[in-house]
Amino acid sequence: MVKPDLRPTLTPMISLAERRRIARLVHRFGFGPRPGEFSNLLAGGFNQAAEKYLSVASQDAFADSQDEPAVRDQGKRPAPNSPDVVSYATEKRAQLTSLSFWWLDRMVLSEHSLRERMTWFWHGHWATSYQKVDDALPMYLQNQSLRRNALGNFAQMSREMVNDAALIFWLDGQTNTVKAPNENLSRELMELFTLGVNRYSEDDVKETAKALTGYKVDKSSGQVNYYPKQHFTGSIKVLGTQGSFDASSLSDFLVARNDSALFITERIWYRFISSMNPLTDTSLTASFASRDIAALVKAIGKHSALDNPENSMVKSPIDWFISASRALSITPSKFSNPNNIRNYLNLLGQLPFFPPNVGGWPADQAWLSTSSAQYRIQFATQLVKEADLSPISSLAPKARIDGLADWLGVVEWSSRTKMALTGAINDPARLALLALCSPEYVVSA
């Protein structure tokens, strides 16, 4: 007679390391789990989760059916005090709102988060602000270009960016002429976009500025026109190479450099693995040999550094808000007072389309201050009011603390947080609020 197996039939215990690795995958390469998603990923293990999260999806049920934002060419601003100026300004504001919520919704609702996650990364990389561009259409066109190429080829992305109206206008490229080149775009192209600081000389900055002459922006339409007469046609010497360049061929030349592979690998590492422990394993650049972004992201996502407990990261305000919205089933544009969302993101210091400078947003400790703690508490209070709390309220009280961790994709609660949560065990809304503000959620451990 076979003895009956009396052990409880639970899902196999998953190690803490495996749980951490999957949690990091979901929060860093995606925007956090939807209800039930984390438990499913745990059941399948890391390799299966990585396959899902690090692959480029051909279809996306939400993204493919989302309406376009209401942005269009508004033409030039009417004269001050003219009758048209009020309707112009009203529409301008509405366009920015429409564009902002279009993207926030997309980040929350896309089935496959990696493309939006990477689009967000590239927005911070080619950091361009509406503050100066002041028209929604060119910002939207840039955003579409970044999304199209987010997991494509970096050479193509860079070529599109050096020809991008919003970026050129942001960095004064439209006033860069052969007579007196403007170096703003050429410097940042090498320092912040393709090579990294000190991987070029001051002479290279002056020379490459010449290659970027002759491009004029028609801002409201987001079109760039090329004026051959204003383009420097002579030969220039860039990084030791003599030749005649335009914006696209200059971009190709820079992107083909080994320094460019190293730089982009460093930047993705900085945002996805650790800003505090810089890239040391330069062998990763091999996966970027053909400038295939998807291949590089996959290699970084599978790198053993994702296991290292030291590589924790603070969720930026967007990371925090989008992952909370996904868990709480909140659609940003349908929020009862959508302005509240932009207001809190602004107070927390991270509003999409408004990076603080051309270097993009800061990381980690910069997001931890007492003022951000207070805004996070206020913001979470608003969010919880409109949340679907059934993933927690449907659980028996004693199952709720573990249930919260699985719901939100938290690695583990400290005894401190368990104690705080235990005091609120019968109140799902309070539980959700405390969990969202806990150090274990604010930091991707």
Next chain:
Amino acid sequence: MDTITRRQFLKATGAGALGAAAMSLSIEEIANAAITRPLPLGTPILVVVTLYGGNDGLNTVVPVNDPIYQSLRPGIAYKPEDVLPLGENLYLNGSMSGMHSLWNKNQVAIVRGVGYPNSDRSHFSSMAIWQSAIIGAAKTGWLGRWVESQPEDPFLAISLGSILPPLLAGSKRSGSVLPLGGLKVPNGSLASDCIKLAIESRSDNLLQAMAAKTMRNLFTVSADITPILRSPAPAAPDLPTAIGGNAGGDTNLSQQLDIVAKLVAAGAPTRVWSVSLGGFDTHADEKGSQAILLGVVSQGISKFMSQMRATNRAKDVVVLVYSEFGRRVRGNASDGTDHGTSGPVFLLGERVKGGFYGEQPSLNNLKDDDLAVTTDFRDIYASVLEKVLSTPAEKILGNWKGRTPLFN
């Protein structure tokens, strides 16, 4: 390469480097400290004004009669009737009338041609050098190291705004930040929940411990003081930054200085204040936008000085104004200028010995189209440390010999 980007710098030293999180203070806490332990009268106070983006020194202190200046800058050069006389054939930007009248009272020192060897033209790298006073990989700011040389006191050095500038970052202790807009502390059951959540846990990693600490700080605000100051209005930009604004910095200098003035007047036990203004990256249409910005700087500082004269702290306050670099001598075709090298540094106050210091870089003697550096900025820092902060410069700057005799 041993120079670093601003992001790397912020990572190493900024808003709370590991072990040196920036304490975020409320205006009530500072007011409370001002009541309970006011700064003794006669203690010097340093106000550092950082101009982000690279201020064009040649259109700030203008060699308007120099034919080379006129010929290299068509469209950007000022005319003699636009500028205010300083002497030695130099003129102040016409929008800076407030600072000009302080100059005439001998309360402004202008150090000419300030920079460092082998100027770095990256905003981020050059600002890291100015704020750390270290050329090469830096982990701390010069005033952050000063904070660490003093007895521990979170009120000693305060930056306005919610992000700590690298300037005030130390390795174990940093300066504090005062976010504009004040703090709204949760109350009732939410407060007691959050207090529980903010307890330090042994299992916290460094960042989690910092997250818990920042939340804890919310509740250390003393609840029962009589606020002697109203909370400041929400941060409101007071000028457009559409042009030249893509290199960072704040937009509300006058509001920041206004709060500093109130807190100094109240007796805050603070020796160093840090404020900033962005928008100086004038690659295009420079003339108008730089004049607006310099007008804000001049008006803000002269108003601040007159507020100080209404208190008994006028003799104590020294204002230091700098930017990460000057700009190229030759204008570009966008009626702007590209990144350059040296520029003027301003010091203001009744303690300051007014007048010119350092040699004006000659336009006959440009190196790669750029101005020469005639004074190292660390000479100025060394004198400020010794004469304003009463600290041996060696402790902060190492073995730095140069001094600028700026003070009475």
